[in-house]
Amino acid sequence: MGKKQLRRMDLIFANEHDYKEILSKTLKTPNQYIVEEMINSGLKGRGGAGFPTGLKWKLTAEAKGKTKYVICNADEGEPGTFKDREILTQVSYKVLTGMAVCSKITGAKKGYIYLRSEYKFLVPVLEKELSQFHLLCKENNLDFDVEIFLGSGAYICGEESALMESMEGKRGEPRNKPPFPTKSGYMGKPTVVNNVETLAHTFTIFKYGAKKFRDLGVQDSRGSKLFSISGDTPTPGIYELELGMTVQDFVDDFGDSDCKAVQVGGASGFLVPRKRFKETAIGYQGKLTGISLPTGGSMMLYNSSRSMYNVLDNYLDFFQEESCGQCTPCRVGCQQLVKGIEAVKRGEKKASYLDVLLKLTETMKVTAKCGLGQSVANSFQSIVANFREEMIY
Amino acid sequence: MANQINLTINGIAITINKGLTVLDAAGKLNIKIPTLCYHKDLCIAGNCRVCVVEQTGTKKLIPACATPVHEGMEIQTNSLVVRNSRKHIIQLLLSEHNADCTKCYKNGNCELQSLASEYKITNSDFIDLVPHKNYAYDDLSPSIIKDDSKCIRCQRCVRTCHEIQHLSALSVAYKGNHMKISTFAEKPMREVACAHCGQCIIHCPTGALTEKNYIEQVWDALTAPSKHVIVQTAPAVRVGLGEEFDTNSDGRVTGKMVSALKRLGFDSVLDTDFTADLTIMEEGTELLTRLKKALVDKDKNVQLPMFTSCSPGWIKYLEHTHNNLLDNLSTCKSPQQMFGALAKTYYAQKRQIDPANIISVSIMPCTAKKFEANRPEMRDSGFKDVDYVLTTRELAIMIKQAGIDFANLDDEYFDKLMGDSTGAAVIFGATGGVMEAALRTAYEIVTGREVPFKNIDITPLRGFEGIKEASIVIEDALPDWDFLNGVELKCAITHGLENANQVIKNIESGKAEYHFVEFMACPGGCLGGGGQPIPTSPEIRQRRMKAIYAEDLHMPIRKSHENPEVQQIYKEFLGKPLGDKSHKLLHTHYTPRDRN
């Protein structure tokens, strides 16, 4: 994968005063053209899985059935991230524009914003925006209504199928896939689920065209992305950066000059140790295979004062609490990992027990039912591989 | 063909229908893929992950039970990664599990144990998590023991209670490492809206849900010198019990069962079928009386349709969920409780035994009957009418403990005095059977003729359809019943409480109108009861049903009112159906209960 200089961007939060015109214009554009633009832009979901957004819309448009839904995933549960909240506070009209265009393309007449319950305070602002938006839809002859659905407060409900289960009044447990939501989603109907940020990016594409978006980033990782930067950094906060920078560049800009590792993508992401800063680029396919950028685009910087054992222990504890608990590899696997590294640390198990646990994470990766259990291996393997000594002594 | 899918499993090609799963396809090829959360009666959960298999071209393994086949799929069920993953998953389950099999009630019939044995999980790398858990143990219910330390969280019980029984008495609580199967507000089972039907027990793969057993109490009774211990056996037991032994029969083991009970030391081996026949007399008369009051006297207080009352799980369900309809229930006790009340009165008198010295045991395909026997209403004889209720499974345990070679027993016959029965009684064990038995008798009382069906087999009432409807027009009624001339008697039959709920909704909304409805709590009726041998499946229930109707066909008498002992008891003791004595001993009332 190619690399890019680190570049700060200001596309997402830039106020666009012509948003009504953009919406009308796009709603008059033929579906096929919009979908092509979306696909050409290279936009991939910002919610974690990185699925091409244009293709998701296309598949849902082609799916059989009259009733379809569009859901904006605003469950933002990754600890320490709040970039979706900022988008909804500052530029919710961009998100709504994306939903409206998705409605036009797929034929969905109903949309939902699945809002994290902690963000309840946003409801009045959003309701106000929605009433204006609904008028706009009418003016443009678009039969589309968006409703806010307050989430249940569990991290796992951000996973799209658990989200839909919880919307249906059931316990928030991920479903078996296939079928995927594009075919059978909310209420068993074809459904588009998109992250808040993904929808906000579509506005840029509608306004400036696919090329402008595509010119940003590298091969498989186009455009810009919001990052929530935290940990040992003098400048924590939310930043929009062009995709494709190296971790080295990133650390040079945001580190405290003593950075020993960066956790890319939060608890379910990977740890990049100093010796790999230069060769690792941030995008959908990093040099470490399969780096993905879960919701928060969370970037945690750790300096030499940090115990990587504690870091891992915290992540694992998070998983053992936040797993929905339905499937064996994740429910029991997470408990074994927590108890396992603690036993090694206390000297109750030999250091080689770490290898037993590494094998277990391989099984979790390939057998867990959803992304949560599958991605526990990411942080475990990358931390244990690079800081094995800190796990033991 | 568009509806046919070609795939290979372990290199073997197969073509099967679209919509089926990888597990189905493997089954057709006789390739076994282990499963735990999967059950044929239930919707797919895909949570245990023990059925994962490898699909060429996909890094992640796929759950065979939950993955539909698609064209060109290449599946490996026994590759290295599959075997390692499976073993890991079993080890993980065991690490959370109180696996002291030798002290476990399900030892020998446990899906987790079989898997552990197949995969030779002799040592585990993993840490024992049980000491870190605070597992609950609930044995307060008279029917069910719930031991969370044996639970693998497959949610089969949750799905059973929700999908089949419409009660959701069991549900999933908490998440992550605290996730568990719980009840409303974590109350004990006996305090929640549970029908005690035991369907969760027969769908549970482990020892987490079992019947409360009374085996030791019955052994004690059998060896107590001054006690006269009698036993009654329900119709469905005789077509299920054989599954616990290596019998090469068609599933009918009535004679062997009687013989085994005699060897166990019961003083008298009697038949619940006798009181099933009696139920038909009482309930049939009650129905005709209600019809007369409604049609002739225009009595507005008479509740129609009349609901059958022989399934205590169904009764408890109605008490919790639709207690505005309790007056629709027939006041007849279940055959078990009629038997109990008569055992310590009529039987005691005739045999000149002090009822205080009689211990009355019943063998039932049902766990709700354990609860029923403990109801305060069930003491009309002046004693506890039925002392102990054992399931089919508990009886099998006793037979094995006694060292009886069940498969090679000779047939023996029930003892006299409440041991005679008819084909009409035996079909009580199948959904539709009570209705068929009732019609055989009621139609004949009203018209003086046999029901107009070949061999008096009323086939439209048979089978496993969730809700069956039938009607029969009464013509040429005898003078006493001429008000019924031209009346189309409308009946419905249902089994499983989810279906029961549907029928009630149809009645309440006016969508359906009936005179008489048969309700059974369990799928298939008692033959699929929560006290029957484990496992259960549609095929197993089908086989039991076949056996029940074969049993009926082979009975010399097949109509309840022709049972000589029934005729005798009315002459000598009860007087007439719905008479004073019947009222006191054979009828009861019901108790409204909370929904939660």
Ligand SMILES: Cc1cc2nc3c(=O)[nH]c(=O)nc-3n(C[C@H](O)[C@H](O)[C@H](O)COP(=O)(O)O)c2cc1C
């Ligand atoms: C455990 C877990 C939690 C998730 N939480 C979120 C979340 O909070 N917000 C979100 O947009 N996507 C979340 N996702 C990803 C969603 O399942 C889904 O892929 C995403 O909403 C699709 O939108 P996108 O294509 O626009 O990224 C989560 C996934 C997993 C496995």
Ligand code: SF4
């Ligand atoms: S992987 Fe974890 S969170 Fe996902 S379904 Fe399984 S238990 Fe639930």
Ligand code: SF4
């Ligand atoms: S539930 Fe099964 S595996 Fe567990 S102790 Fe009992 S028999 Fe053994």
Ligand code: SF4
């Ligand atoms: S006994 Fe029946 S009603 Fe009670 S929990 Fe089990 S399945 Fe549900």
Ligand code: SF4
């Ligand atoms: S009680 Fe039995 S059926 Fe229910 S989840 Fe536990 S093991 Fe499965």
Ligand code: FES
């Ligand atoms: S049997 Fe397939 S996941 Fe449990």
